[in-house]
Amino acid sequence: MSLDFQPELIRRYDVSGPRYTSYPTADRFHSGYGPQQHARALAECSSAAVSLYVHIPFCETLCYYCGCNKIPTRNHARSAPYLDQVEQEMRKVAGLLGRRAAVPQLHWGGGTPTFLDDAETTRLMEATREHFDLQAGGEFSIEIDPRKVGARRVEHLASLGFNRMSVGVQDFDPAVQQAVNRIQSFEETREVIDAARSSGFESVSVDLIYGLPRQNAFNFAATLEKVLDLRPQRIALYSYAHLPARFAPQRRIREEELPTPQAKLVLLGLAIRRLAHAGYVYIGMDHFALPDDELARAQGEGRLHRNFQGYSTQAELDLLAFGVSGISKIGSHYAQNAKTLDAYGAALAAGELPVERGITLDADDLMRREAIQRLMCDFHLDLGALAARHGVDDPQQRFDADLRRLQPLVQAGLLELDDLRLLVTPQGRLLVRVIAMQFDRRLHDASAQLQAPRYSKVI
Numbered sequence: 332m333s334l335d336f337q338p339e340l341i342r343r344y345d346v347s348g349p350r351y352t353s354y355p356t357a358d359r360f361h362s363g364y365g366p367q368q369h370a371r372a373l374a375e376c377s378s379a380a381v382s383l384y385v386h387i388p389f390c391e392t393l394c395y396y397c398g399c400n401k402i403p404t405r406n407h408a409r410s411a412p413y414l415d416q417v418e419q420e421m422r423k424v425a426g427l428l429g430r431r432a433a434v435p436q437l438h439w440g441g442g443t444p445t446f447l448d449d450a451e452t453t454r455l456m457e458a459t460r461e462h463f464d465l466q467a468g469g470e471f472s473i474e475i476d477p478r479k480v481g482a483r484r485v486e487h488l489a490s491l492g493f494n495r496m497s498v499g500v501q502d503f504d505p506a507v508q509q510a511v512n513r514i515q516s517f518e519e520t521r522e523v524i525d526a527a528r529s530s531g532f533e534s535v536s537v538d539l540i541y542g543l544p545r546q547n548a549f550n551f552a553a554t555l556e557k558v559l560d561l562r563p564q565r566i567a568l569y570s571y572a573h574l575p576a577r578f579a580p581q582r583r584i585r586e587e588e589l590p591t592p593q594a595k596l597v598l599l600g601l602a603i604r605r606l607a608h609a610g611y612v613y614i615g616m617d618h619f620a621l622p623d624d625e626l627a628r629a630q631g632e633g634r635l636h637r638n639f640q641g642y643s644t645q646a647e648l649d650l651l652a653f654g655v656s657g658i659s660k661i662g663s664h665y666a667q668n669a670k671t672l673d674a675y676g677a678a679l680a681a682g683e684l685p686v687e688r689g690i691t692l693d694a695d696d697l698m699r700r701e702a703i704q705r706l707m708c709d710f711h712l713d714l715g716a717l718a719a720r721h722g723v724d725d726p727q728q729r730f731d732a733d734l735r736r737l738q739p740l741v742q743a744g745l746l747e748l749d750d751l752r753l754l755v756t757p758q759g760r761l762l763v764r765v766i767a768m769q770f771d772r773r774l775h776d777a778s779a780q781l782q783a784p785r786y787s788k789v790i
Contacts, residue, residue: 364689386654542571572787
């Protein structure tokens with residue numbers, strides 16, 4: 332997917348907005364949706380196959396930039412009782428499903444999943460297999476901290492069935508690493524990736540962040556060259572969102588050391604040009620992949636999907652999430668678990684599902700969810716065909732307000748609009764979140780806008 336990087340256009344439309352890993356977005360979930368509603372959704376779920384997510388919140392060290400739900404601790408004794416609770420949640424969910432559902436996709440995220448030792452990873456995978464049918468040839472991925480994982484542990488993860496790996500890097504420059512409290516050498520990162528390949532992992536993804544303190548074009552270019560030397564199948568290039576009011580660890584970052592907005596755009600442009608020259612394909616948002624990677628092939632075949640873990644090759648699977656803060660999607664329902672260990676454990680001890688909030692989508696939500704999903708994945712959308720699939724007789728009338736909101740973006744060259752067919756232009760692809768926002772009914776609702784959360788910038 333080609334890109335046309337135009338800094339002035341990006342500066343003009345670099346507003347705050349959702350990432351659309353779901354629609355409605357998680358900030359619209361409410362406490363009126365709880366354990367009973369989730370239990371009913373599980374009991375009514377008829378999907379033959381589901382995707383699984385397990386959240387491991389513990390981290391040995393605190394990275395200052397991180398906005399994830401994590402618990403910094405060096406006390407490894409905390410993981411065993413947490414696994415007890417996750418297994419209890421799995422038993423309860425599987426019982427409500429009433430069957431051992433097929434699982435073609437599994438992801439362990441965090442936190443740091445490799446906080447667990449070999450015995451604990453084995454235990455958790457065995458518990459998962461007890462309640463769910465992990466499919467041969469499925470996508471089973473795990474997030475890795477190379478500072479805590481060597482070749483032997485990678486081999487153990489492969490023996491458990493993991494075949495995809497996401498490796499956190501962010502930046503290799505020592506000064507940047509010191510500023511964000513993540514000291515990680517290139518050598519230990521290479522060891523993990525080499526071990527993954529020799530152990531049979533089919534795909535390795537590397538995470539980078541631009542906009543970190545002390546980054547500049549010179550040292551970030553050096554990081555890019557080192558990453559390209561590793562030749563991962565996928566690269567996630569995230570924009571650092573400095574939101575210290577929301578994420579306490581970010582208060583330890585010195586704001587005067589952050590790149591200016593103009594300098595940050597230089598870093599992005601540098602990365603885009605270098606990745607393109609190295610043969611990586613732009614997938615969307617902040618994801619790049621080699622042309623023969625599954626993500627690139629899925630996009631070319633029109634079967635790319637987006638969920639809470641980012642872009643996915645799996646079609647519209649229901650998602651069951653386990654652990655603190657995990658978000659499940661079952662048909663027209665979203666359910667989010669309690670965000671603290673105490674609340675999560677207390678609910679399970681009381682014999683309840685640990686759901687804290689959620690939402691049930693109405694017919695319009697379902698249609699808009701598909702619209703936003705297809706824009707984010709395909710960069711084009713036929714509103715007439717979308718309306719027909721959802722039983723809407725007059726799409727022009729239904730989308731009148733949305734089409735009016737799109738007009739300035741058409742005039743700016745971000746997209747082309749032919750009757751009811753939308754095509755995101757190469758210069759608009761980096762700003763696809765802005766285009767998707769125009770279909771977010773809840774974002775534009777006057778009453779909802781009064782309580783709108785502070786989102787990160789789109790670039």
